[in-house]
Amino acid sequence: xxxxxxxxxxxxxxxxxxxxxxxxxxxxxxxxxxxxxxxxxxxxxxxxxxxxxxxxxxxxxxxxxxxxxxxxxxxxxxxxxxxxxxxxxxxxxxxxxxxxxxxxxxxxxxxxxxxxxxxxxxxxxxxxxxxxxxxxxxxxxxxxxxxxxxxxxxxxxxxxxxxxxxxxxxxxxxxxxxx
Amino acid sequence: xxxxxxxxxxxxxxxxxxxxxxxxxxxxxxxxxxxxxxxxxxxxxxxxxxxxxxxxxxxxxxxxxxxxxxxxxxxxxxxxxxxxxxxxxxxxxxxxxxxxxxxxxxxxxxxxxxxxxxxxxxxxxxxxxxxxxxxxxxxxxxxxxxxxxxxxxxxxxxxxxxxxxxxxxxxxxxxxxxxxxxxxxxxxxxxxxxxxxxxxxxxxxxxxxxxxxxxxxxxxxxxxxxxxxxxxxxxxxxxxxxxxxxxxxxxxxxxxxxxxxxxxxxxxxxxxxxxxxxxxxxxxxxxxxxxxxxxxxxxxxxxxxxxxxxxxxxxxxxxxxxxxxxxxxxxxxxxxxxxxxxxxxxxxxxxxxxxxxxxxxxxxxxxxxxxxxxxxxxxxxxxxxxxxxxxxxxxxxxxxxxxxxxxxxxx
Amino acid sequence: xxxxxxxxxxxxxxxxxxxxxxxxxxxxxxxxxxxxxxxxxxxxxxxxxxxxxxxxxxxxxxxxxxxxxxxxxxxxxxxxxxxxxxxxxxxxxxxxxxxxxxxxxxxxxxxxxxxxxxxxxxxxxxxxxxxxxxxxxxxxxxxxxxxxxxxxxxxxxxxxxxxxxxxxxxxxxxxxxxxxxxxxxxxxxxxxxxxxxxxxxxxxxxxxxxxxxxxxxxxxxxxxxxxxxxxxxxxxxxxxxxxxxxxxxxxxxxxxxxxxxxxxxxxxxxxxxxxxxxxxxxxxxxxxxxxxxxxxxxxxxx
Numbered sequence: 061x062x063x064x065x066x067x068x069x070x071x072x073x074x075x076x077x078x079x080x081x082x083x084x085x086x087x088x089x090x091x092x093x094x095x096x097x098x099x100x101x102x103x104x105x106x107x108x109x110x111x112x113x114x115x116x117x118x119x120x121x122x123x124x125x126x127x128x129x130x131x132x133x134x135x136x137x138x139x140x141x142x143x144x145x146x147x148x149x150x151x152x153x154x155x156x157x158x159x160x161x162x163x164x165x166x167x168x169x170x171x172x173x174x175x176x177x178x179x180x181x182x183x184x185x186x187x188x189x190x191x192x193x194x195x196x197x198x199x200x201x202x203x204x205x206x207x208x209x210x211x212x213x214x215x216x217x218x219x220x221x222x223x224x225x226x227x228x229x230x231x232x233x234x235x236x237x238x239x
Numbered sequence: 240x241x242x243x244x245x246x247x248x249x250x251x252x253x254x255x256x257x258x259x260x261x262x263x264x265x266x267x268x269x270x271x272x273x274x275x276x277x278x279x280x281x282x283x284x285x286x287x288x289x290x291x292x293x294x295x296x297x298x299x300x301x302x303x304x305x306x307x308x309x310x311x312x313x314x315x316x317x318x319x320x321x322x323x324x325x326x327x328x329x330x331x332x333x334x335x336x337x338x339x340x341x342x343x344x345x346x347x348x349x350x351x352x353x354x355x356x357x358x359x360x361x362x363x364x365x366x367x368x369x370x371x372x373x374x375x376x377x378x379x380x381x382x383x384x385x386x387x388x389x390x391x392x393x394x395x396x397x398x399x400x401x402x403x404x405x406x407x408x409x410x411x412x413x414x415x416x417x418x419x420x421x422x423x424x425x426x427x428x429x430x431x432x433x434x435x436x437x438x439x440x441x442x443x444x445x446x447x448x449x450x451x452x453x454x455x456x457x458x459x460x461x462x463x464x465x466x467x468x469x470x471x472x473x474x475x476x477x478x479x480x481x482x483x484x485x486x487x488x489x490x491x492x493x494x495x496x497x498x499x500x501x502x503x504x505x506x507x508x509x510x511x512x513x514x515x516x517x518x519x520x521x522x523x524x525x526x527x528x529x530x531x532x533x534x535x536x537x538x539x540x541x542x543x544x545x546x547x548x549x550x551x552x553x554x555x556x557x558x559x560x561x562x563x564x565x566x567x568x569x570x571x572x573x574x575x576x577x578x579x580x581x582x583x584x585x586x587x588x589x590x591x592x593x594x595x596x597x598x599x600x601x602x603x604x605x606x607x608x609x610x611x612x613x614x615x616x617x618x619x620x621x622x623x624x625x626x627x628x629x630x631x632x633x634x635x636x637x638x639x640x641x642x643x644x645x646x647x648x649x650x
Numbered sequence: 651x652x653x654x655x656x657x658x659x660x661x662x663x664x665x666x667x668x669x670x671x672x673x674x675x676x677x678x679x680x681x682x683x684x685x686x687x688x689x690x691x692x693x694x695x696x697x698x699x700x701x702x703x704x705x706x707x708x709x710x711x712x713x714x715x716x717x718x719x720x721x722x723x724x725x726x727x728x729x730x731x732x733x734x735x736x737x738x739x740x741x742x743x744x745x746x747x748x749x750x751x752x753x754x755x756x757x758x759x760x761x762x763x764x765x766x767x768x769x770x771x772x773x774x775x776x777x778x779x780x781x782x783x784x785x786x787x788x789x790x791x792x793x794x795x796x797x798x799x800x801x802x803x804x805x806x807x808x809x810x811x812x813x814x815x816x817x818x819x820x821x822x823x824x825x826x827x828x829x830x831x832x833x834x835x836x837x838x839x840x841x842x843x844x845x846x847x848x849x850x851x852x853x854x855x856x857x858x859x860x861x862x863x864x865x866x867x868x869x870x871x872x873x874x875x876x877x878x879x880x881x882x883x884x885x886x887x888x889x890x891x892x893x894x895x896x897x898x899x900x901x902x903x904x905x906x907x908x909x910x911x912x913x914x915x916x917x918x919x920x921x922x923x924x925x926x927x928x929x930x931x932x933x934x935x936x937x938x939x940x941x942x943x944x945x946x947x948x949x950x951x952x
Contacts, residue, residue, distance in 0.1 A: 068943040075939055079932050089326030090301050096324055119833055279653045318868055319817050329918030482951055496947040503937030514926030519672050526872035537679045542671045607670030611678050
């Protein structure tokens with residue numbers, strides 16, 4: 061075998077590899093979520109009739125969304141909340157029509173189970189692995205590594221539109237509450 | 240028990256050879272798999288077919304992810320979801336549709352090459368038979384795939400073709416209903432043809448492709464002159480460096496390099512069709528959703544089934560079915576109907592040469608007439624004559640070849 | 651070279667087969683109808699000159715059934731009530747002047763069924779007593795029509811009250827609204843109600859037309875441009891006896907409709923045209939490299 065022969069075979073192989081990369085790109089695009097799935101990623105929630113300390117579950121992008129109007133005995137705290145379920149980080153809450161609300165994706169940040177809300181204790185408890193969160197979604201008990209995730213939203217009067225980043229959401233972003 | 244060297248580094252050449260005989264495999268399957276040198280581009284059609292099957296398999300995988308085998312959803316899953324929502328879904332569909340049509344063109348070229356050069360004789364009978372089994376499997380694969388978009392042509396082709404199984408006056412209507420799982424093509428029908436298309440037929444085809452390659456091993460590939468080689472002796476010459484004197488070349492890389500070149504030209508044409516000229520492979524009528532209450536004005540099979548369809552069409556129901564059945568199996572029997580001992584290209588086998596070219600022209604005439612409306616008396620007559628010619632040719636074949644003179648050696 | 655001769659034989663037989671089963675067979679299956687360029691040669695120009703101001707006073711004759719939203723005139727009945735009364739929803743006249751042919755409209759106002767080549771039970775009665783009245787009304791409609799209508803608007807006005815286009819979320823009674831299911835039951839009542847309305851409208855329409863006019867989502871691929879163009883010009887030439895009326899669009903109006911049908915029915919066309927040259931270019935270079943490899947491997951073999 062002369063070098064030239066090897067060279068041509070290899071050049072052809074390398075060029076074929078380029079084509080394969082192109083085909084792989086098309087294949088990757090085929091796996092992407094469909095435009096209709098992405099377009100459907102907006103949900104409007106009316107919170108005007110929400111009652112205090114009652115958890116409402118909605119759905120957005122197929123995931124459960126927690127909406128909780130805070131009870132009167134909830135107290136904002138600047139310090140880490142420790143084990144006090146009634147103390148919460150004010151930055152994580154949003155105000156709609158003068159009322160404090162907590163909204164979050166209702167999936168435990170540990171492995172994605174849905175925590176249940178215990179109104180008397182003001183706690184979310186996850187049955188799968190024992191994680192607990194307070195009313196603002198902050199971790200009271202591990203294993204969850206981080207607070208419940210707040211989805212992008214915008215406020216329109218008494219309504220919440222999920223999937224759109226409004227000014228209030230951008231404020232949370234700036235405060236480092238959401239990533 | 241084989242001997243394993245405890246000091247061999249894992250995955251080193253030696254280690255691999257002891258476990259998988261990779262060097263032997265490479266030698267047997269590629270570098271010392273000997274192919275005659277005396278060939279032309281038609282010898283690359285096998286590789287072109289293998290590549291097209293690969294293209295069908297890959298594009299099919301991507302279509303399968305969004306296709307829904309439900310009579311209410313299938314049409315829109317293909318024509319809306321795949322064509323306008325899925326990223327590059329349109330590309331996979333056009334590639335799949337065009338490849339399904341073009342693969343038959345290549346199959347026919349491959350078949351006729353085999354007939355012309357006598358590559359079905361003297362030890363090569365199994366190559367021919369396994370090839371014909373592949374043809375039948377590809378036909379079933381194509382037909383079942385044609386059902387899936389559940390358009391007007393899908394539905395009515397399903398109706399007409401399954402009705403053939405009533406076997407004319409035998410009135411096996413129970414059999415037809417059993418095949419459909421319903422009185423008409425419906426959900427059960429779509430479900431089972433979906434299964435056939437994406438699982439059972441591809442498995443059978445892959446198995447047959449392996450068998451087809453296997454049947455080539457002992458008799459070896461034929462050459463342009465039908466000459467019998469001593470492959471071992473010729474291979475020794477090649478290995479001794481007498482590349483010019485040797486009549487054979489190794490499959491890899493010498494034969495392969497030509498195959499790949501032919502493949503390149505083929506893919507230029509193929510993708511031209513995919514992007515700019517796909518209508519021939521994607522019938523407009525099938526862009527109307529299936530309607531059990533309305534038959535399209537003109538129905539016809541895809542072009543590759545037209546010749547056998549035309550053998551069915553001009554006759555009364557029972558006779559037509561008999562000749563249709565005849566046309567399906569007769570090619571399979573070619574190695575036994577050709578009584579001549581000659582393995583030579585058709586141009587050196589006198590009466591057979593005429594037989595071959597008449598067959599080619601006749602099948603093209605049948606194909607064209609098969610698509611034309613049967614209501615026109617001229618077309619109907621030409622079709623009928625062509626159908627009789629086809630039957631006559633095959634009946635005459637043993638007698639023509641029996642009297643054939645022995646042609647010797649090279650030209 | 652012998653090999654090229656073999657190739658020529660293969661190519662010739664392939665092309666003959668292709669010619670026979672595609673262009674030739676299709677020329678035999680479908681009768682060829684010449685395009686008339688949307689000139690409507692069977693309708694004679696009336697010769698009278700319309701006066702838009704006079705037409706404005708005569709438009710009351712239309713307002714009994716049609717709305718003109720751009721002029722603040724609401725339709726007397728909504729789509730559902732209209733279909734119950736007439737079998738079909740009469741169009742809003744705001745944009746009619748922009749896409750329909752003047753000569754056709756004048757003839758149409760005097761004798762709708764005749765001008766539209768429609769069946770005698772055509773929903774619209776003769777509505778202009780004289781050519782002058784008709785010309786005045788048409789002049790008025792043209793005067794209020796917007797200069798530009800979009801492809802989508804042209805489609806909805808010319809086709810959209812009889813034909814749905816589900817891939818564009820269009821139904822005979824308008825665009826499918828965005829609705830939300832009840833989270834506890836999973837049932838979407840607003841959607842069901844809308845679907846029921848569509849179904850009721852379609853039943854009335856089918857009774858009026860004899861059958862439900864087909865969904866036009868991918869009609870561009872099912873019928874092709876030439877058929878659609880000549881069919882819309884005069885449905886009777888392509889499908890004698892069809893209930894579809896001649897709608898009388900202008901050439902420009904039809905071009906908008908066609909562009910819209912292509913947009914929704916063949917959305918991959920721009921992508922095909924963008925990707926095609928790259929793929930084919932790739933295989934050109936691939937073939938050249940493969941040829942060089944082949945030549946280097948076969949050097950000194952013969």
